[in-house]
Amino acid sequence: MNPDHQQSAPRARVAFITGAAGGIGRGIAEHLAELGYSLGLSDISEVALQTVANDIADATGVAVSARAADLADRQSIQAAVDATVADLGGLDVLVNCAGILKDARIEKMDPAVFRQVIEVNLIGMLTTTAAALPALRCSGSGRIISLTSRAWLGNFGSTNYAASKGGIAGVSRSLSLSLAPDGITVNCIAPGFIETPMSNSMPAHILDRVRHSIPVGRVGRPIDVARAVAFLGDANAGYVTGQSIPVCGGRSISGSIRKDTVSA
Numbered sequence: 001m002n003p004d005h006q007q008s009a010p011r012a013r014v015a016f017i018t019g020a021a022g023g024i025g026r027g028i029a030e031h032l033a034e035l036g037y038s039l040g041l042s043d044i045s046e047v048a049l050q051t052v053a054n055d056i057a058d059a060t061g062v063a064v065s066a067r068a069a070d071l072a073d074r075q076s077i078q079a080a081v082d083a084t085v086a087d088l089g090g091l092d093v094l095v096n097c098a099g100i101l102k103d104a105r106i107e108k109m110d111p112a113v114f115r116q117v118i119e120v121n122l123i124g125m126l127t128t129t130a131a132a133l134p135a136l137r138c139s140g141s142g143r144i145i146s147l148t149s150r151a152w153l154g155n156f157g158s159t160n161y162a163a164s165k166g167g168i169a170g171v172s173r174s175l176s177l178s179l180a181p182d183g184i185t186v187n188c189i190a191p192g193f194i195e196t197p198m199s200n201s202m203p204a205h206i207l208d209r210v211r212h213s214i215p216v217g218r219v220g221r222p223i224d225v226a227r228a229v230a231f232l233g234d235a236n237a238g239y240v241t242g243q244s245i246p247v248c249g250g251r252s253i254s255g256s257i258r259k260d261t262v263s264a
């Protein structure tokens with residue numbers, strides 16, 4: 001064959017993940033890398049982010065573009081998305097995973113803290129999505145996946161966090177309608193209790209109570225969330241949009257305590 005007429009090989013599917021240095025974000029990045037994705041990774045901690053990026057690149061050999069960004073800083077988010085597109089040749093999947101948690105009872109809630117949680121979790125998700133849209137429209141099978149939380153159903157002391165996560169769910173439903181003509185699906189994943197280094201620092205008796213409140217009898221792992229992301233991010237998942245998928249072991253539809261823990 002004449003070399004001048006050879007077609008270049010199709011590029012790998014590209015995912016951009018915020019909060020990639022955290023327990024769930026890292027789990028998502030590792031799983032997508034195992035599936036052959038090229039990765040754009042972002043997190044507020046540059047040192048932790050580079051560690052994750054290097055570990056994944058060394059373990060899998062996939063292309064990784066990593067750039068620290070603050071969800072409250074529109075310019076830094078835009079720069080991180082632009083770097084991913086430039087380094088990896090495009091963007092197919094956006095995973096909005098980053099967020100902060102600063103719970104307090106409403107009577108003790110500092111309005112500035114409430115605004116900070118909304119700014120990072122909700123406005124940051126919108127900022128990142130807006131930055132990624134031009135590249136996602138060029139994909140032909142763009143996917144936006146945002147992590148909400150079981151907390152949006154109502155958690156004690158989680159007024160600001162629940163408001164931010166409920167807002168993400170509502171925004172995603174609206175975006176799913178407006179972006180459907182562009183071939184872009186928009187969905188949420190609502191994790192329940194997921195085992196991470198942060199959750200493992202909780203007192204043992206609290207962890208035991210949590211385990212007994214989950215119908216499947218165990219806490220979740222980052223890979224449980226990552227597999228749901230992989231399904232929604234697939235190019236063939238174009239008929240699922242506007243949905244919030246709980247990954248919680250059945251806890252969102254159960255009582256607070258499993259039946260087998262109650263004495264007869």
